[in-house]
Amino acid sequence: MSRPGPHWSSLAKLMPSYRALTAVSVGNGRTTAFWLDSWLPGGALSIQMSSLFSHVTSPDVSVAHVAQHGLDGGLVPRLNRAGARERGLLLPIVQSLVLSEEADARALRPGCAKGTDLSSVGVYQLCHFGGVGAPFANFIWTSYAPSRVRFFAWLLVQARIHTRDVLLRKHIVEVAEAGCPICSAPLKTADHLIFTCPFAQQFRASVGATPTVSTVKLLHLMSPPGLVPPRTGPAFLLLCCWQLWKHRNAVVFQNMPPSLPRLLQLCREDAVPHPPPYYPQGRCRCVDSVPSRLVLHPPPLLPPSLLVKKKLYM
Numbered sequence: 001m002s003r004p005g006p007h008w009s010s011l012a013k014l015m016p017s018y019r020a021l022t023a024v025s026v027g028n029g030r031t032t033a034f035w036l037d038s039w040l041p042g043g044a045l046s047i048q049m050s051s052l053f054s055h056v057t058s059p060d061v062s063v064a065h066v067a068q069h070g071l072d073g074g075l076v077p078r079l080n081r082a083g084a085r086e087r088g089l090l091l092p093i094v095q096s097l098v099l100s101e102e103a104d105a106r107a108l109r110p111g112c113a114k115g116t117d118l119s120s121v122g123v124y125q126l127c128h129f130g131g132v133g134a135p136f137a138n139f140i141w142t143s144y145a146p147s148r149v150r151f152f153a154w155l156l157v158q159a160r161i162h163t164r165d166v167l168l169r170k171h172i173v174e175v176a177e178a179g180c181p182i183c184s185a186p187l188k189t190a191d192h193l194i195f196t197c198p199f200a201q202q203f204r205a206s207v208g209a210t211p212t213v214s215t216v217k218l219l220h221l222m223s224p225p226g227l228v229p230p231r232t233g234p235a236f237l238l239l240c241c242w243q244l245w246k247h248r249n250a251v252v253f254q255n256m257p258p259s260l261p262r263l264l265q266l267c268r269e270d271a272v273p274h275p276p277p278y279y280p281q282g283r284c285r286c287v288d289s290v291p292s293r294l295v296l297h298p299p300p301l302l303p304p305s306l307l308v309k310k311k312l313y314m
C-alpha cells in the first residue's frame with residue numbers, strides 16, 4: 001500500500017480543529033468518531049471521560065462500530081477506578097443508541113459562530129477569534145513573581161489547583177478525606193486555603209494583608225499591605241499564596257505540624273532566591289524585616305546579549 005501524499009497529511013493535521021469546531025447529529029453513525037467527535041451534548045467523550053479514554057485501544061472507532069460491537073471490545077481489559085466509573089456512566093448511553101439510515105450531519109458547534117451551517121467563512125472567523133481576556137491575566141503574568149509562582153497562581157484563581165474538593169471531584173479521595181488537614185473544616189477548597197482557613201487568616205494578619213475580597217477568583221482585586229510598593233504588590237500577594245500552598249503540602253505529604261513561624265521563615269528564604277546568571281541583583285530581593293515589610297525589586301534590564309537575541313525574533 002502506498003503512503004499517503006502530503007495533501008492527505010496536511011488534511012489529517014486539520015482534523016483536531018475540524019472536530020473541535022463542529023458537532024455531529026448522528027444518523028447511521030458511520031462518519032462520526034465515537035470518542036473524538038462532539039455528538040453528545042457534553043462534547044467529545046475523549047475530554048468528558050478522559051479516564052476511560054486513556055484505556056481505549058482504537059480511538060478513531062465510529063459510533064456505528066460501537067453501537068454494533070459494544071463498548072468493551074475497544075477497551076483494555078483492566079480499568080482503573082475512575083475509568084470503571086466512567087464506563088458505568090457510558091454503558092447505558094451506548095445501549096440506548098438508536099441509529100437510522102440517514103447520513104450523519106455535521107455543523108458548526110452551537111454558539112461558536114452566527115448560524116450553524118459549516119462554511120469556510122465561519123471556520124475562518126472561529127480560527128481568528130481572539131477570545132476574551134481574563135480579568136486576572138495581567139495581574140498574574142505581568143507580576144514580578146517567579147514563573148513557577150505565576151503558573152501556580154493561574155491555576156489557583158481558577159480553582160484548579162489540587163485542593164481536596166478538586167481531588168474529591170476527580171474521585172481521587174473520598175468524602176471523609178476531603179477536609180482541611182490544618183483546621184479540619186469539612187471541605188478544603190482554594191477559597192478555604194487562601195481566605196477562610198483560620199491558619200490563612202493568621203498568616204494574612206502577620207504579613208499585614210487585609211482581605212478585601214473573599215474568593216480566589218477576585219484575587220486580582222485584593223489590596224497588598226500599604227508598605228509594599230504598588231508595582232510589586234501582585235508579586236507579594238502571589239508569593240504569599242504560593243507559600244501557603246507549600247506549607248499545606250508539607251503538612252499533607254511530610255506530616256509536618258502547621259506552624260506559622262515556619263511559614264514566615266520560608267517566606268523570608270523564598271523572597272531572596274539565588275540570582276539567575278542574567279539577573280545580577282536577583283529577581284526578588286527582600287529588604288528589612290520579611291514578610292511584614294517585604295519589598296520586591298523589579299528585575300533589572302537584560303544584558304545586551306539577550307537583548308540582541310530577543311530582537312532577532314521580534
Ligand SMILES: [Zn+2]
Nearest residue numbers: 180182183197
Ligand atoms: Zn483549614
